[in-house]
Amino acid sequence: MGKCPKRYTGWKWVVVVLAAAGLTGTVAGCSDSTANAPQTTTAPVSATGQTKTAIAPLGTGSQGEPKQADGLRLLPYTMKDGYKVFHLTIQPVYWQTQPGSKPVEAWAFNGTVPGPEIKVNQGDKVRIQVTNKLPEATSVHWHGLDVPFAQDGVGGLSQPDIQPGQTWTYTFTVNVPPGAYMYHSHPMNDMMKEETMGAFGPFIVEPKGTGWQQVHPGYQREYTLMLNDSSQFGYTINGLSYPATPALPAKVGDKVLVHLINIGDMNHPMHMHGMHFQEIGQDGYPLPAPITMDTIDTAPGTTYDLSFQMNQPGKWLFHCHILPHVTSGTDMSGMITLFDVSDNS
Ligand SMILES: [Cu+2]
Structure with missing residues (x-):
């Protein structure tokens, strides 16, 4: 067997x-x-033998965060005592990887898979409140952010697990370089199940400064793409399966910054049509020199910062090159997205 x-x-x-x-x-x-x-x-029965709480209806769970062009929602914050204060709630919801597909249960931060994008600036002091509405304990690990041990989010090791109904507050200073990072659940038990169910999200560190143009000189657009191969959702980008993945808009001449994050359990070699791109950073840190390529083999738990120069109009695919990850029968499906580059004239 x-x-x-x-x-x-x-x-x-x-x-x-x-x-x-x-x-x-x-x-x-x-x-x-x-x-x-x-x-x-x-509902599944939890490790403690308790059945879980109700699943929120499809399309609920979000707290009204604005949706971005890459399909991710941006987590708002409030300022208090010099801290950027964010709030995440993890709870069971229904999720669809494309319109019309069967809704499947997700354990999602703020109702979305991936959870909302947290964007901060280098040097920020942040406070992130996490409320657990799952039927079991959880915790949140700030992957790659080099936080103090007590803030590392490993349930049963650096903190007690966050029990159902509890809120836990993480506090740290963002002292890593600008680039792509992530957050995901990391309880003492059931970590694999919780991540399989969608308990993860992107964490992007921007350079110091205010205003997008000021912190991204030379770039016209910025997107984040989170790859996943969970048995719960299949092969997805930002929780969606092609053709439901958003077409990423750009104009000829645009320089586009892409944060590419693999939260799956497999490698995914992502191939770009029509142009090469440059890998400029990995795990948040800048490379000594950019590497020019048209395919980047992404590993589980690893993040990449890529720079694209859009020099031709077209609908240019960006997709995993392992064919079972991008086909469904005869149709293209799964880990595929595209840049929709329009003429600038
Ligand atoms: Cu793949």
């Missing part, structure tokens, strides 16, 4: 995806007797 891919509620949809991706052998050969069980929206 083969090893079953781990599935939670929404498993039937996952089986369909695997079948469409030509991976039916994995499913057929697995020893999970639930593979043919009737479809259910009943």
Whole structure:
């Protein structure tokens, strides 16, 4: 018997995806007797044996954060005592990877997969309040941000787990270079399940300064793309499967900064059509010299900062080059997005 891919509620949809991706052998050969069980929206039973709380209806859970061109929502903050104060709530919601697809359960920060984008400036003092509305304990790790140990977010090690109904506050100074980072749950137990269910989000550090143009001299646009291969959602970019992934607008002549983050369990070599790009940073830190390429092999847990010079009009695909990650039967699907570059004339 083969090893079953781990599935939670929404498993039937996952089986369909695997079948469409030509991976039916994995499913057929697995020893999970639930593979043919009737479809259910009943909640999984937590590690403590308790059934979970209700799942928020589809499209709810967001706190009204503005949606950006890359599909991510931007987390607002308030200023208090010199700190940028953010609030995240993690709770069960329904999520669709494309319109019309079966809603599957997600354990999402502020109702979205990925969670909302946190953007700060280098040197900022931040306070992030995390409210746990999951049926089980959680915590949040600030991946790559080099925070003090007590703020590292490892439940049972650097802090007690945040129990259901509790709010925990993280406080730290952003002392890493401008670039791409992320946050994800990191409890003592069930870390794999929580991340599989969507408990992650991007954390972008901008240079010091105010105003986008001031902190990004020479750039016209900035996007963040978070790759995931969770068994719950399939192969996605920013929680969506092509063709639902947003077409990223640009004009000929634009220089575009892209923060590329792999929160999956697999490598994804991302290939760009029509032009080369430069890798300028990795794990938030600048490279000694940019590397010019048209394909970047992204590793789990790793982030990349890329610079694109849009020099031709067209709808230029940017996609994983592992074909089962970008096809569904005969159609393109999954880990694909595109830059929609219009003529500047
Ligand atoms: Cu891939």
